[in-house]
Amino acid sequence: MLEARLSEAAILKRLIDAIKELVTDANFECNEEGLNLQAMDNSHVALVTVNMQASGFKKYRCDRPMPLGVNMNSLTKVLKCAKDDDVCILKAADDADVLSLTYEARNTDRIAEYEMKLMDIDSDTLGIPDTEYDARVTMPSGEFARIVRDLSQLGESVRIEVSKEGVRFISDGEAANGNILLKQTDAPQRSGSSSKKKAKAESDDEEEAQATDEEEQEEEEDEDGEKKVKVKKEKAKKEKVKKEDGDVEMNGDEDEEDADYQQKEDEDEGEEEQDEEEESSSKKRKKPAKNGKPAKKAKKVKEENEDDDGPVGVSIEMNQHVTLTFSLKYLLNFSKSTTLSKKVVLMMSNDVPLLVSYDFGNGFIRYYLAPKIGDD
Template sequence: MLEAKLQEAGTLKKLLDAIKELVTDANFECNEEGIVLQAMDNSHVALVSVKFSAPAFKRYRCDRPMPLGVNLAALTKVLKCAKDDDICTLKAADEADVLNLVYEAKTSDRIAEYDMKLMDIDADTLSIPETEYDARVTLPASEFARIVRDLSQLGESVRIEVSKEGVRFAADGEAANGSVLLRQSDGAPTATGPIRPKSEEREIEAVDEDGEDDDAAKPAAVKKEKDDDVEMDKDADDEDEEEFKPKADDEDGEEEKEDDDAEDEDADEDDDSAGKKRKKSGSSSKPAKKAKTAATKGKGKKKAADEDAAGVVIEMNQHVALTFSLKYLVNFSKSATLSPRVQLMMSNDVPLLVAYDFAQGYIRYYLAPKIGDD
């Protein structure tokens, strides 16, 4: 049995809008790790690969691997009945011939339920080999969409060239030619090793981190040093707290002295007021400093995120130049609604990889380059 609850139906709607013009019928392969779709277009020029990871669902259950053969146009129509912020649940029994979709409104008690007929699609499971690319260009998805849309007005093909100068998109048409050059953003990293899709790099890092316990792998001396640091920090905190206690006691003592000694009243009041001012300034300085530091860090993180979203990162091991069909790239760019960033992975004589990573998984497009006049 399959039960997959997605927090927002809008994510699935955007995904289908991006691939429905490339693929007509396809199998959603469901297993304990998530839901995967891999299919080629009718001309076998482009391949699309989609993955929804199991942890991305609000609730996910798949007792055994099962394919869900669907007509994407029909599924799109059924999803149009849901609001973007509706909770969407996909249900299917073992060897079922229907897919049950339930939409739950977050702002009301409305629950809508639809059944869609499944198809028996005889399609071979495609194996995509892991590839190390010569160049990777990461840029805003909106910028990529604009470039391919503009150049598609001039011609049918675009030449993408990655060099030390930057990445250049050039199209030649019967009436006009055009090109767009994107240079590396300041402070962007450069390639220092094998280039793979970022989602694969994160998976490798996650495996490395989960493969061994950092604390268990550290020598005992390192652990002891770490524990000592914690104790020192604790002692330091205790000292900071004790610094204020004598001052408070002094203040009480001075007030009692003021009651007992009327002759020194004026002097004690002057000393008292000065001491209180010092205490107030001392006690308020540290929290204010911490608040300012936290606010500064928050602004720095936001600024870094904004710069990362707007910048162009070019990682290159060697010069790459290939020509591709603009019609397909325009279709790929529709996935900009899923992710603010897009990766272009290129190697000479290897299909182009256009990758979008989003919170629930990823969508990847593979496009074969044009050779000669083809």
């Protein structure tokens, strides 16, 4: 019995979308280690292998090795019924002719169950020999997809050259030619990013120091203001005492004395209100400074995440100069795996099939493409 539980259906949907136009029918070989698929296209020019390790599933159980023969178009239709974030459960009994797919929604109690008929497919598993390639190119998968898409507008084939200068993609069409060169940028990007991080850290430290200085100045100003207010209050009290002593000897009106007292009390109350307003305004000024510090930390976190999840640089490892020509039609199909990984690895040797590899989570998808020979 097979029971495999994927945390997100999007992984399986992207895998099938990437190979459905290259392969029509194929066997998923299930065993204790996971799911494996190997199939060739109808013209026997390209080979695709898919590996999904058991550790990549939320729950995985396979009692004995068993093949699951599926039609890619039918499986694509069933997978379209699932949302990307749905939990996908694959079930198949021993010697069963039906594959059960269950989709569990995360935010609701919705559970959808589908059954797809399995096929008996006679396919021989090819032994892929371990090959030591003369050139290895690691580059952003989006850049590879763009190059292949652009050059396919000009011609039917592309010549890939790996040299000390970099990796060059050349397409010669009837009406126009294209030539794209990518130089190695992996090492400089890392050093540049580290220096940028240092500079950003220093600037952040300076801004924090300025903020603390401004807070200290505001506190000093507040203390000076409180001292001035105290002095004013003491002067006002002394003036009250003097006037009261003078009023005993003078026979003035009591109404004038009451008016003087009210004016002084109003002034004292006004000064106290001003003091309260100054204190509240100083607190308001301090709040943005305090709230500003976490904002700076958030910026740092975002920048670090952007560096980690940012575009992959071009890395080239070469033992000797390699030049091979391939069909752009197949490379276009390979580039559909861009949704699975941000980087792609091209492995090349003269007179040896090209290896295009995408790694995703606990699995990979690899394509092998035979080179064109002569004018073919």
